[in-house]
Amino acid sequence: MSSSSTITMFGAEWCGDCRRTKRQLDELGVPYRYVDLMTDPDAADVAREISGRTNIPVVVYPDASHHVEPSNADVESKLRELAII
Numbered sequence: 001m002s003s004s005s006t007i008t009m010f011g012a013e014w015c016g017d018c019r020r021t022k023r024q025l026d027e028l029g030v031p032y033r034y035v036d037l038m039t040d041p042d043a044a045d046v047a048r049e050i051s052g053r054t055n056i057p058v059v060v061y062p063d064a065s066h067h068v069e070p071s072n073a074d075v076e077s078k079l080r081e082l083a084i085i
Contacts, residue, residue, distance in 0.1 A: 010047035
């Protein structure tokens with residue numbers, strides 16, 4: 001991850017959970033780096049190394065923790081824990 005204050009989301013446009021999580025971050029006004037696995041297939045290996053799984057989205061938080069296929073409640077809870085929202 002390039003910055004310790006950046007959220008990074010690995011996803012793909014065909015993935016419903018990815019679209020939902022992306023929409024949630026957008027609606028909350030939370031800045032994040034989106035890595036599209038369709039335009040950057042090598043990033044899938046990075047996401048898999050982080051999560052140990054092939055499921056997406058993978059959301060990596062500034063504290064280096066991550067969620068795989070998180071619910072909106074999971075994301076909101078983590079953002080509040082980190083005082084991002």
